[in-house]
Amino acid sequence: MSSGSGSLSRYIAIRILLVIPMMWVLLTLVFFLLRVAPGDPVSAAFGGKLSEDALDVRRHNLGIDRPLIVQYLEYLGQVAHFDFGKTISDNRPVLDLVRDNGGATLTLTLGAFLFAIVVGLPLGRLAGRYRDSWGDIVIRIFGVLTYAAPIFWVGIMLVLLVVKLFPSWPTSGMASPITIFTVQPKTHILLLDAIFSGDGTAISDVLKHHVLPCFTLGLLLSGVIIRLVRVNVIQAMKGDYVEAARARGISERAVVRRHAFRNALVAVVTVIGLQVAATLAGAILTERTFNWPGLGTQLVKYILARDYIAVQGLVTFFALIVVLTSVTVDIINGLIDPRVRY
Template sequence: MVLILLSLVFLLMRVAPGDPVSSALGGRLSAEELAERRAAAGFDAPVWKQYFEYLGQVVQLDFGRTITDNRAVSEIVVDNGGATLTLTLGAVLVALLVGLPLGLWSGRRRDKLDDVGIRVFGIVTFAAPVFFVGLLFQLFFGKNLGWFPTSGQASPRIQASIPEKTHILLIDALLAGDMSAFRDALHHLVLPAVTLGLLVVGVLIRLVRVNIIQTLQSDYVEAARARGISEGRVVRKHAFRNALVPVITVMGLQMASLLGGAVLTEQTFNWPGIGNELVGYLNDRDYTAVQGIITMFALIVVGVSLLIDIINALVDPRIRY
């Protein structure tokens, strides 16, 4: 999967008109000087040669250096990855806190009015564009009500005062013993995390609801009811855990959606993550940066998929590898 994605990005970047040298220096250098810069960067070589040279670098985990500002792609991931990780984990937490109880309640209240309302809510959150939801939240909760900040990872003064040790601002604030900075970072995280988390809430609601309905109709649940166990205990102890197995799998698969949504969310809220950097490099047509960042995203998705397989085996005793 990583190889296919890497190859597609490599080809698409070169099919589109223009190149990073012209984007960065066009209008400031003569045609001869631009040609020299392209040759020095290797862009005058045949595409197949550029492709195999890049594959050779990736195999050695060398994703190259950006053309526009000469930064190593690994440096971008380290410097900005903490912000993206914070946003993604916050979104996962929001999705679980909202999607699991609503899906459970909807499954227990099948075809009742509240079940219909929850299903409509899930459809709306799934269908609404993440950037549009973010703009609405900024307008309503940020500008009109003034409850939450609408941009940035923290207040500029606070962010500048926290020494970067882990590149994760919440952890750095705790390590520095600055609880006011920690609260400020949490305050800035709320709107972006809710915006991105709602992207997968609809999927969770539908999945939990379907599995709860199926599980509540199974023989072992009927047997538990026949033994006089209360309905609440039957749902919590017998039905819910079994219904969680496919939920865990789908949450792993939704990691790709979250990373894709993080790009738009970071742009909307001016969040200093990898996605924000990716958009800037796309505008500059920086081949190396775009290829490297998307390849890193692909590696993260593959790693999460492997982790989900392991967790499934721990949760479900029927699964063995």
């Protein structure tokens, strides 16, 4: 085995092994932070509805009357078997919540990422190529505003604007009630189900409902991508290989596209991966703003119900997604750029 392939294998193995301590730290924080809040989740969910003896039975069945360390070890064992527990308030397995509502959050985040990449990459490249021009200044202001603006405020403003200019455009939910009723749920991803149904009207209806939420969340991400691409393009334009390309008579446009922009993409891939956590946080606010039936909406629902088993399971699932995405991005960077392996 060559030294290059050996270093890559070692790099990938180390990144995969790091998942274990990362997940352990996250799981421990989630477990203990949720138990710092005063009060009893069983009493919060059923207080006034059940007798004290019935509440004690519930506590015993859920195991929350046992020592904390016992609950903690049991929790780690359950997660190791991909068992995220059952909700206290309605006795639903958390994995069922993920199955039924995860598709909505997935389509929202993927749509937002697609919008952010389509907008952020070309604008960032233009700003980097024409540094300190009027176009660069306008793009930078746009990037700062989209990154700094509160996402729920942007969502509300967009809803008000759309209602004023396009009264018939949908501003709430994933689809019209008739579409949800007629489309057969096969994949738990409404857009895919609509496509598989072959109903053009349903597909159009679902896509229209996706526009505003994906656009709102995508704006937040596009600001990050614009600023990052701009900085890295400017840095890459100072490289010796760029000067060498210019000396060979290659056009400035080709120099930016083939050399500076490609080199800047390595950092972009890293940051896009790290933005998964921010996207999930933004998705919670976006789902609440647009009445989107995703995991963020469910998380808020169970937080208000003080159902910490549900909250614990959903947050653990989010943490697992973030960690796995981080490791995947590290591996992709190792494949793209050999320098990060050493």
